[in-house]
Amino acid sequence: SQSPRYWIQQARDSYNAWLSVAPIPPVLSNNPDAMTLYTSSLLILKNGLMPKLGTIVASFHHGTNYRVKNFVANVPVSDGYKTWGRDGLFAAIVLDAAGYRDEAEQYFAWMAQYV
Numbered sequence: 001s002q003s004p005r006y007w008i009q010q011a012r013d014s015y016n017a018w019l020s021v022a023p024i025p026p027v028l029s030n031n032p033d034a035m036t037l038y039t040s041s042l043l044i045l046k047n048g049l050m051p052k053l054g055t056i057v058a059s060f061h062h063g064t065n066y067r068v069k070n071f072v073a074n075v076p077v078s079d080g081y082k083t084w085g086r087d088g089l090f091a092a093i094v095l096d097a098a099g100y101r102d103e104a105e106q107y108f109a110w111m112a113q114y115v
Helices: 004-019 032-047 066-071 085-097 101-114
Strands: none
Touching (some): 004 032, 032 085, 085 101
């Protein structure tokens, strides 16, 4: 069993590794407040990704997993979520522009199955 401090450090390292993949826009390099907002926004988007599916969650709704149960195999019933095409599209465009092309492509591939 590991301490809470250990798991917090693991999460911090994982997030920092994910953030290090994409280049930092030059306009942010001399503005710490803007950089904090930028990285926080990317992490919020990251936390809304569902890698098994490629979806970008718009809203978490525990217990409203009808769509997950009926359209996707091997996704835990507890993973209730909602996704909206327009919102996911904007998030995917931001991820792509920030250098997270794999995440954006996963969303576009998932969306292409249902539209």
